[in-house]
Amino acid sequence: MFGKWGKLGLFAGGVLFGTAGIRILSSKDAKKVYTHTTAAALRCKEQLMQTVTTVRENAGDILADAKEINEQRASAEAAAVIEDSAAEADSTAEAE
Numbered sequence: 001m002f003g004k005w006g007k008l009g010l011f012a013g014g015v016l017f018g019t020a021g022i023r024i025l026s027s028k029d030a031k032k033v034y035t036h037t038t039a040a041a042l043r044c045k046e047q048l049m050q051t052v053t054t055v056r057e058n059a060g061d062i063l064a065d066a067k068e069i070n071e072q073r074a075s076a077e078a079a080a081v082i083e084d085s086a087a088e089a090d091s092t093a094e095a096e
Helices: 003-025 028-095
Strands: none
Touching: none
């Protein structure tokens, strides 16, 4: 389709474009962009780690509170069983 000279022209254009791209990507302005982008990513990472730490602390507090609630409920249920047993014993003793 392109012929010999067309293919050679496309190859030369690609080399030229690639060389220009490398020069643009390695320029001082590009380096500033990379530096600012990396700094922003590091700030984002730091913020994310603070959020994760806060969530972990809250999860630990929630777990401790839930365990305490379950212990209180179990104690209350055990006390209710003891009261029921005592009431049954009293009613049995009165019936005799």
